[in-house]
Amino acid sequence: QKMFFQASHPGQFENDSDALWQRGHVPETIAYHGRVGINTDAPDEALVVCGNAKVMGRVLHPSDSRAKQNIREVDTNEQLRRITQMRLVEYDYKPEFASLMGINNT
16 A cells, blocks of 8 residues: 655645655655644644544554553552642633634633
8 A cells, every 4th residue: 555645736845955755664654754734834743633633543642551551550548648749730721822722611
């Protein structure tokens, strides 16, 4: 299976020194060393998707139990003691950030 990408204006990236697309080290992969935006020309993270994203497979997150081993119960009393030493805070998002992220309840 091969992946193909076509610019809306063919040749648009020919002289672009920032075009960093490369074949990946693993077969059938590509890599881009920078930020990628879908439906945006100003991505502020590694990948920004402005719109819906459909995932036909699994999405793994470091917090996912499938990525962990040696899961075990802990001493509840010790953990409660640790929690009482934590600094707890409340906060409001900055309006410009909330607006950009589509967050209604700041």
